[in-house]
Amino acid sequence: MRFYLSWLVFFLVSFYSVAKDTPPFFRHDNSPELGLMANFKASALCEVAEGTHNYIQQFSDDKFAVHAGTVFDDEVTLTRVEKTLAFICQTYRADVRAKRNSRLHEPEFLRKHFDFYRWTPDRATAQAIAKKSTNAVKSRMLNAIPQDKIFLTKYYTKLLKASAVKTAEYNQALYALPYDEAGISLAEANKDLSLTRHQYTRQQVIAGVLEQNKLAKPLIWLTEEALHDVLLQGTGVVEVNGVRRYFNVHRNNGVAYDYAIGKREQARYWYFAEVPSIMGYGETLLSKIALAPQVAFAGNVAQLGLGKLFMVSYQQQGQRVSRLGVLADQGGAFDNNLFQLDLLVDSYYGWQDYHQANKHLADYAQAWLMLVKPAH
Structure with a gap:
């Protein structure tokens, strides 16, 4: 019992010291x-x-x-x-x-x-991610974060060259929410794991599962490289007949983003909707900033x-x-x-x-x- 109490005191003192020394x-x-x-x-x-x-x-x-x-x-x-x-x-x-x-x-x-x-x-977390990353440039950038500076990255909306129909070059669709989710609230849809949105990874969608089974409406058609970019950046911008159109992420397949791997390896997949401008945070499409x-x-x-x-x-x-x-x-x-x-x-x-x-x-x-x- 005395040994247990001594160990407990040592643990608490050590924990407090670490917590106290963490800025x-x-x-x-x-x-x-x-x-x-x-x-x-x-x-x-x-x-x-x-x-x-x-x-x-x-x-x-x-x-x-x-x-x-x-x-x-x-x-x-x-x-x-x-x-x-x-x-x-x-x-x-x-x-x-x-x-x-x-x-x-x-x-x-x-x-x-x-x-x-x-x-x-929080350099400790950044360095832990760097150790797991398969991307050498990402690891280097994360390990190089100074003690007094944050990592300032930049993101942009993707200007897309697209087609209204599928072609040999533009062979990947930007899909709207699957048909079986029409009119269902986000809260309800997230609970119903039988819905199409929850079934497929990015790689399966790219391989054609939605198209083959006519499970969702293609909004526009892109190259595969452009699709990976717009899935990463969240917004696609297209010039159509002199008019700029915006497409924004709507709901995803529930797979978490993996910081340690590249964009092509990500299993997360987003379905899109057409919106009036570049949109940011919001629980629903209509509430986005x-x-x-x-x-x-x-x-x-x-x-x-x-x-x-x-x-x-x-x-x-x-x-x-x-x-x-x-x-x-x-x-x-x-x-x-x-x-x-x-x-x-x-x-x-x-x-x-x-x-x-x-x-x-x-x-x-x-x-x-x-x-x-x-x-x-």
Whole structure:
């Protein structure tokens, strides 16, 4: 018994020491390093902030996303998040009425009106993922995350070359939700594992199981490479007769995204729907938040909570640049991920034009959560 008690005391002391020595991921910072506020439009920031704020107010029962965050102290509340989103648009509109440049681009204005919380990345989790990854570049990038910077990735909506009918080149469909799920709510459909959506992996769909059995409607036809890209990025953009059309992920087959493997090996498969613009987070297709390039982040909504305003800072052509964006999107890659934000940049046909337009952006950046000060 004495041995058991001694072991228990040792375990508790050891556990407490480890917990005590583990730094929080966010700390209040009285001296944030703000650079030239650039590469974003205040009008677009307001659009995303307002859309996200509306979601928070209308869907307060979405406990996955609508909360203060699980990794912050008591200073971070959902009320302050909402006030921050509202303040962004109040400031933008006041500046428009006064016919002056946006104060959201002025470092002194931001210091005066916002509290800053410095983000220290969870490098231990990133390195654990790197060990399991079969992608050498991904492993290298994850292992190289600095102690004081997050991994700043970029995502884009895929500009697609498509066909209205199947051809030898465009032989993979972007499928709408299977016919047997029409009119069924997401909650009901997720419980009914007999539905078509739950039956097949990406590889089986690509092999033709839906087409052969006429289980779902093809929206458009793509190349296989384009299909993998749009499944990864979540949104496809197509020019049809001079009109830009948008297709967004709707519901998936329930298979988790595996961060350690490449896009072609993923078993997760998404069904799509046509939407009016680039869409971000939302429990249902109709509730999704409309996004704008350069001011929207995808990230760990489950732990950070929807609607957080982040500032990221990095060196660009020898100068410190800072920019603002709202956490308004998420994805499977962010499960248990407190080391990364993904910036929506724009729409591109592929890697080459994306890289040419964004090669100046850093891979790692200092990051701060921003909340409007309580007086506002």
